[in-house]
Amino acid sequence: MSNDNEERYLSTIKSIQDSYISKSFPEVVPDNLEILSTIRYDPSLTKNAPASSDQIRKSNFFLFEEHVQRTQFTLQYFQLQFYGNTDLAFEFTADNFFNYLVSAFSQSGKSLAEPYKVRCLFHLNSDLVVELHPTPVRENLLDGILTPSLPETDDLPEFAENKTWDVYIDSKPTLISPFTSFKTTTRSHYSDSRARALPGLRPEAEEVILFNPQNNLMEGSITNVAVKRKSDGKWITPQLSSGCLCGVMRHFLLRKNYLEEETISMDQIEIGSEVLLFNAIMGVVKGRIVGRAS
Incomplete structure (x- = not known):
């Protein structure tokens, strides 16, 4: 290998190390993780x-x-990645987690008659912080998958019941990493996708779908996604190997046989296609592919 070729090779390796491996698989815990x-x-x-x-x-x-x-x-994964063991610095059980949540409501003085998005933040070396944010009422959290397909019209109710979201396709692939597979506060890849793709015409009902370097569907920026399989109309969602988040709503829908897992090429995603968007806050809503990021 000539000196010039060797320098280019080493430069490429360093670029991959700096832009992907060090960023996506850090050796020490990032301060803001x-x-x-x-x-x-x-x-x-x-x-x-x-x-x-x-x-x-x-x-x-x-x-x-x-x-x-x-x-x-998730806690055990990152504990193992950064410290080489799965011994957490604090006890995490269903009972003490529930007690934390109840205590947060008790101390907040908020009305218990309204629904809330409960945002729980864990640091590997300390206990959790709980934030309570109002979230819209949903009469049926599964309505997106239980109701028939909606007509292509803008004359729809103003919130999620029987409302189709506008869905855009990102213009760049998203690299697979622990920060796509697990839910953390390291979310710049999602913020970047939203900035590239979403026009802000319907801020409460817009989503961008991400794809990996293999050109396979991954997920949305705040949701997991499913599309209809053309051969039989069954809803299918990307496999975890795509790099998508291991979402709890995704797990529930698979366990209840509402969905099946499959590798989904972006070649299957067309403008006008109906999709499902789901997470554990809003449940399941319908979406329609309306455009691509420029």
Whole structure:
């Protein structure tokens, strides 16, 4: 190999190391890294809505057990990556997690009659911080998958019940990393995709779908996604090997046989295609591919 070719080769290797490996697989814990879990509190999930914090039940938190399992796995993964073991600095169980959530509501003084997005932030070396944010009422969290396809019209209700989201295709691939597979506060790849693709015409009902360097569908910036398989009309969602988030709503829909996993080439995604968007805050809503990022 000539000196010029060797220098170009080494420069390419260093570029890959700096732009991908060091960024996506850091050797030390980034200062701003927190494990993230967002859970829907909803008084309508129990027969009797809680009137005080001592009446809150685990079932008032949508998919509570799935959140616990995913958070445990995520914490252990990053503990192993950065410290070489799975011994967390604090005890994390379903019961103490639930007690944290109830305590957050008790101390906040917020009305328990409204639904909330409960944002839970974990640092590997300390306990969690809980934030409570209002979120819209949803009469049926599964309506997006249970209702028939919607007509192509703008004359639809103003919020999620029977409303189709505008979905755009990103213009650049997203590299697979632990920060796509697990939910953390390292989210620049999602912010960049949203900045490239979303026009802001319907801020509460826009999403961008991401694809990996193999040109396979991954996920949305705030949702997992599914498309209809043309051969039989079955809803299919990308496999975890695509780099998509191991979302709790995704897990629930697969477990209940609403979805199947499959490798989905972006060649299958067309303008006008109907998609499903889902996460554990808004449940399942319908979307339609309306454009591509320039």
